[in-house]
Amino acid sequence: MQTLLDILRAAGEPTRLRILAVLARGELTVTELTQVLGQSQPRVSRHLKLMVDAGLLERKPEGSWAFFRLAGETGGRAAGDARRLTALLTTLIPDKDADLARDLQRLETVKAARAKAAQGYFRANAHAWNRLRSLYVAEDLVERAIQDLVGPGPFAHLVDIGTGTGRMLELLAPRVRRAEGLDSSHEMLTLARTLLDRARLDHVQVRHGDLFALPYASRGAGKGRAASDVDLVIIHQVLHYLTDPAGAVAEAARILAPGGRLLVVDFAPHGIEELRARHAHRRLGFSEAEVSALLEGAGLEVEEVRHLKPEAEDEEGEERLTVTLWLAHAPQGARQKPLLQAAS
Numbered sequence: 001m002q003t004l005l006d007i008l009r010a011a012g013e014p015t016r017l018r019i020l021a022v023l024a025r026g027e028l029t030v031t032e033l034t035q036v037l038g039q040s041q042p043r044v045s046r047h048l049k050l051m052v053d054a055g056l057l058e059r060k061p062e063g064s065w066a067f068f069r070l071a072g073e074t075g076g077r078a079a080g081d082a083r084r085l086t087a088l089l090t091t092l093i094p095d096k097d098a099d100l101a102r103d104l105q106r107l108e109t110v111k112a113a114r115a116k117a118a119q120g121y122f123r124a125n126a127h128a129w130n131r132l133r134s135l136y137v138a139e140d141l142v143e144r145a146i147q148d149l150v151g152p153g154p155f156a157h158l159v160d161i162g163t164g165t166g167r168m169l170e171l172l173a174p175r176v177r178r179a180e181g182l183d184s185s186h187e188m189l190t191l192a193r194t195l196l197d198r199a200r201l202d203h204v205q206v207r208h209g210d211l212f213a214l215p216y217a218s219r220g221a222g223k224g225r226a227a228s229d230v231d232l233v234i235i236h237q238v239l240h241y242l243t244d245p246a247g248a249v250a251e252a253a254r255i256l257a258p259g260g261r262l263l264v265v266d267f268a269p270h271g272i273e274e275l276r277a278r279h280a281h282r283r284l285g286f287s288e289a290e291v292s293a294l295l296e297g298a299g300l301e302v303e304e305v306r307h308l309k310p311e312a313e314d315e316e317g318e319e320r321l322t323v324t325l326w327l328a329h330a331p332q333g334a335r336q337k338p339l340l341q342a343a344s
């Protein structure tokens with residue numbers, strides 16, 4: 001009873017309800033929340049602290065940043081209660097509320113600014129990308145692990161999300177009947193087309209698009225719509241650039257055919273802050289539990305997680321990054337039931 005009262009008290013204030021509604025659309029830093037709410041940082045920080053203390057929100061420090069998000073599955077019963085309550089509250093807050101409508105508009109502006117900065121980075125680095133991507137990792141080790149984890153196939157339809165120069169498409173082309181790579185950077189796509197032409201991979205294509213709104217059907221057949229035939233999706237070294245990794249995973253899960261598999265490859269948590277400043281990274285890696293929770297939250301079952309640890313520091317004694325691979329699959333039935341939906 002007391003826990004419930006604490007949670008209700010922590011949520012029962014206009015700015016805090018707005019914070020819940022905004023964070024229901026993805027995690028944010030204090031600076032971003034300050035911009036979205038149009039309030040001073042100390043004020044926003046006070047609200048956030050109170051909500052974290054009450055178990056409504058989680059604060060995840062990462063290098064010099066801290067991300068705030070709605071309380072998740074982990075954290076015991078109180079977090080579970082808080083999570084169910086926030087799921088209910090955020091559906092009850094009217095979208096037409098003037099303050100919230102303004103917040104959501106500013107949220108779009110904040111996200112657009114972030115996406116633009118990342119786009120600028122990819123535009124500038126498209127040509128150097130294949131060299132950059134191997135700076136921290138033994139690339140052939142990662143590629144062998146990817147081939148091993150997905151198995152020989154053959155797959156009917158592979159979608160590579162955030163395909164960049166199309167390397168994943170090239171790697172898996174022999175195991176698929178049809179493959180498509182999707183990316184929002186025209187510069188990256190131009191390079192991918194060149195690479196795929198050169199490799200004479202006629203069954204592989206790339207297209208321009210946004211990974212938060214994938215141009216593919218959902219798992220089950222809808223009214224007059226064919227069901228998805230996508231049986232393999234890859235998100236390779238993309239999540240750490242995104243404002244909403246959970247949204248990206250949920251969207252990838254949506255397009256999987258029944259039993260289809262999703263492979264996420266990204267860095268394990270690290271402390272190389274410089275990657276933010278110089279390489280447009282937003283997140284300094286992900287823990288095994290975090291991405292597993294995202295996959296399960298999207299209604300998938302995690303099959304296997306593999307960590308590829310570097311053998312040693314590089315020649316300059318710099319930290320080298322561990323790469324983690326998460327393989328998950330969609331349920332065999334066509335129905336999708338993400339946890340958040342189930343909770344509300």
Ligand SMILES: C[S@@+](CC[C@H](N)C(=O)[O-])C[C@H]1O[C@@H](n2cnc3c(N)ncnc32)[C@H](O)[C@@H]1O
Nearest residue numbers: 122162163164183184185188209210211236237
């Ligand atoms: C680090 S690169 C990874 C490329 C590729 N997966 C690889 O491993 O070589 C990340 C890619 O994600 C793309 N990207 C970032 N945000 C995106 C979005 N919202 N929609 C589609 N692509 C996006 C970028 O343009 C970039 O090509």
